[in-house]
Amino acid sequence: MTHFDLFNLAPSVDLDVAALETQHRKLAMEWHPDRAGSDHHARRLAAEKSAALNDAIKVLKDPVRRAFYVLELKGVKLDSDxxxxxxxxxxxxxxxxxxxxxxxxxxxxxxxxxxxxxxxxxxxxxxxxxxxxxxxxxxxxxxxxxxxxxxxxxxxxxxxxxxxxxxxxxxx
Amino acid sequence: MAYSDKVIEHFENPGNVGTLDKNDPNVGTGLVGAPACGDVMRLQLKISDDGVIQDAKFKTFGCGSAIASSSLVTEWVKGKSMDDAMKITNKDIALELSLPPVKIHCSVLAEDAIKAAIEDFRAKRAARVTPAVAAEVAKEA
Missing domain, CATH: 1.20.1280.20 (HscB, C-terminal domain)
Structure with a gap:
């Protein structure tokens, strides 16, 4: 699952950051580990989802990191490799x-x-x-x-x- | 990530930092960069007419591993023939410095820099020799 998938967005360098942040807040609330109840499995899923949402928002709201990420999805990982x-x-x-x-x-x-x-x-x-x-x-x-x-x-x-x-x- | 002792040694006391006159016909300059890190490395070799590397200088803007890799190769190539210097591989460099996999590209950069510097020298020499040969041919004709 890509960072864009988490927000139901198609991969693109063009993105409404304000709308993205609103949606992030909504999803972060939905998946907050405190709301997952006592079920061990549900809690773990919520924790994982929260972490993924955090990673995704950091990358997507920054135009530079977003561009690097879109390039990565096109097959070029301009990273330390x-x-x-x-x-x-x-x-x-x-x-x-x-x-x-x-x-x-x-x-x-x-x-x-x-x-x-x-x-x-x-x-x-x-x-x-x-x-x-x-x-x-x-x-x-x-x-x-x-x-x-x-x-x-x-x-x-x-x-x-x-x-x-x-x-x-x-x-x- | 921890650097190996050899990387730290080269990073803290890099040998041969500096520049050689790039207009000197016996100086070959190699300039390479890896966008993976945003590193840029300049390696200059002073090569005698019979193809022995007499001096080597470098300037590198990059991480500790990139600086150590370039410092190491300047030490290695001095006194070597061009052909032997061309045989230095990134594996030799990575092994000597115990570079972790994520820093292998620093050793790749250093290998590329040697090759680029030698190619630059060869191109210069060819340009130097060709007019002389052309003059010789013209005289004989």
Whole structure:
């Protein structure tokens, strides 16, 4: 059963998140372990269902994770496994990322958080645009294009996480 | 997940971090990345005209295993011939570092980086040799 199945939805990158959350609350209430009575089997089923609903909502309400998940349902698991490791990223993109990461390292050495923030704004914008590309590719079922686009999204996300970690390090 | 001692050792004291001049005709550069993790790895080899690897440098942005894998291969390839360096497989790397299955792709990346760097050097050399040969042929004609 997929995350979409739990909500009786067809797999899609397009989703009404507000409606999804309403439905999640309803289902979570229905399957709440406290309402399962004393029957051992019913309680276990409720616990499993609640856990599945929790996992599903986390993935589906986040547009980035949702796009990765739709791609996974189309057969490409861009996760920590070897098939994904063999997906080749375009060389010019890798050069761009290498440059950006080296520039961020230089900024970190000078401890200038404001400069890192300026960089993060640009990267976040690039990430959002690339996510839109991935969504368009997924809508027209273009798996190779979606794979490359989400690969790029993963790199941009790493960069943003790095800025967050730098910020935490400075503020702690 | 716990890293093995060897991964920690390479991660804490990575050898050969840095860059070589990518415009040097004897330097081959390999740039590879795995979207699985969002890792990017640059491996540079300085190779003598008779095909021996004299120096190796790397820069990797990624997890501990990716950094350890690249650090390890820079140590391994120094002094080796290009042909011997091409024989290093991800299995050798994963075994040496005791990488768990979920980190095997880091060793794959390091293997790919060696191959990409050597191919870059070979392409450069071919480009260097070809005009010379062409000039030679032109002279004889």
């Amino acid at each position: 070897q098939s994904a490791a063999r997906v080749k990223m375009p060389m010019d993109f890798l050069e761009e990322i290498m440059e950006q990461r080296e520039a961020l390292d230089a900024v970190k050495a000078t401890r200038k958080l404001d400069v890192a923030h300026v960089m993060a704004v640009k990267i976040r914008d690039a990430r959002d645009k690339t996510l839109e590309q991935a969504q368009r590719a997924l809508r027209r079922d273009d798996v190779p294009a979606a794979t490359t686009a989400l690969g790029r999204v993963r790199y941009y996300t790493r960069f943003l996480e790095e800025v967050d970690a730098f910020e935490e390090e400075l503020l702690s």
